[in-house]
Amino acid sequence: MILILNTNIKKYMRTLLTTIAFIGLLSVNFSCMESEKKENESNDLTGELMIFHAGSLSVPFKEISKEFERIHPGVDIKLEAAGSVASARKITDLNRYCDIFASADYKVIDEMLIPEHTDFNIKFAGNEMAIVYTEKSKFSDEITANNWTEILLKDEVHYGRSNPDADPCGYRTVLVSKLSDQFYKLPGFSDKLLAKDNKYIRPKETDLLALLETGTLDYIFLYRSVAQQHKLQYLLLSDSINLKKFELESFYSTVKTKIRGKKKGDWITKNGAPMVYGITMHKDAKNKELALKFMDFILSKGIQTMEKNGQTGLVPSGTDSFENIPESLKKYAVGSSQ
Helix, strand or coil: CHHHHHHHHHHHHHHHHHHHHHHHHHHHHHHHHHHHHHHHHHCCCCEEEEEEEEHHHHHHHHHHHHHHHHHCCCEEEEEEEECHHHHHHHHHCCCCCCCEEEECCHHHHHHHHCCCCCCCCEEEEECCEEEEECCCCCCCCCCCCCCHHHHCCCCCCCEECECCCCCHHHHHHHHHHHHHHHHCCCCCHHHHHHCCCHHHCECCHHHHHHHHHCCCCCEEEEEHHHHHHCCCEEEECCCCCCCCCHHHHHHHCCCEEEEECCCCCCEEEEECCCCCEEEEECCCCCCHHHHHHHHHHHHCHHHHHHHHCCCEECCCEEECCHHHCCHHHHHHEEECCC
């Protein structure tokens, strides 16, 4: 009787172990099938994307693009950096083609590309103005947030800024200098500063880096994120003038400057405002599915890369073009009536 019982137990155990092994094998196969399915899904995107973007987005966009191409080997992303206004004019004046446009100032999209070239705009990142220098810069061991206005006006000191008609960093430099008149109670400071060293004005802010590194320039006005990315020394400015804080929008708006508009003889007034980057897709994008997937990637996982590189993520943010945003991207924006 005991022998029969032991035999039955052994048979039961063998059956149980076989069943467990079979279930485990099924689980492994199912996992492999799921992984293969996901891999196939990630590899089904193919084609080329042309992206015009602000110079200050060069580092994060390069990282984001490489990661997207790693996940989707059939995709080739072309990045072309320039000042945001100059990039917009490639489209409006030169009829250059691009799929995606990302600007350091979202208003460039509103004022220059909507409605002819696109019909929506998503705000996605923030930044702030800073003064960048090296250890070789004159008075680098003395400059502070309280005395930079004196140091930059010294005859022996040379500073650089980007072209306001081509680059948001350029007209933001003008706005910062005008805000400084009020904040530091220095009437006429901005006129003196903006009349100085004009031979060093360049098309975009990143063009100034070589002049700084070679010692041609002592200081440049630059976005904090770019300084951080290039591991440069920089002076943080007061929130009252650095165009960073949304709470100070009313004070920022007390100054303004003008830049060249869409057509010869036209002018666009730029009021002081917190820094907000915008992104959109061109109406004539050749591969809209791919463009939308990449924009989705930028606005989700890509925001972490942006923040790692010194730029604040702002999604979701309010927009006046919410109804025109593609359904897959609406989660990254908020309508003005919501």
